Amino acid sequence: GESVGLHLPTLSVQEGDNSIINCAYSNSASDYFIWYKQESGKGPQFIIDIRSNMDKRQGQRVTVLLNKTVKHLSLQIAATQPGDSAVYFCAENPSYGNNRLAFGKGNQVVVIP
């Protein structure tokens, strides 16, 4: 929990506004991407995933966008709530059938009431 927020990029968002969290990935062969949310003192929690044959996927209040041309992934959170305050990680699976996820370093989101 408290250790994961150290020196992370931080996004401060007003409650009710939309949040956009960005992630650059490294492997152009990656075929699967996933976003996790980690609240202080807890394990990461699955938010949403997307495969490389898609460029957008929507969930409940969240949208993931994938731009393979520039190897960029983003997570949009609509109407941000105080419960959205957490560290957000993107992860990629390097290739089909590979049983590993490579995680990014994370982004801290702080929601201002």
Add this chain to the structure above:
Amino acid sequence: NAGVTQTPKFQVLKTGQSMTLQCAQDMNHEYMSWYRQDPGMGLRLIHYSVGAGITDQGEVPNGYNVSRSTTEDFPLRLLSAAPSQTSVYFCASSYNGAYEQYFGPGTRLTVT
């Protein structure tokens, strides 16, 4: 349905001591994994297993051993603890390889 459970929640070891971090899941998931999380480093894969009797190394396996004798349990062993192994350890499981893994609450380990 308890999901993924980890014990202990906290542990302090002296350099050179050994211990086992326990991980269990009750979702009948074939895939299980261990990660360590250090400040500013994200999560790094230590070992993983795609089923009982099958394990493989991840990104940072040195100093750690695993075994998978049952579908439910995937213990992580530190053979001779070192201060560099001070970290938060997470176990995860999935019904479908590395996709959509469910994480446990973590074990905070300090090696002095």
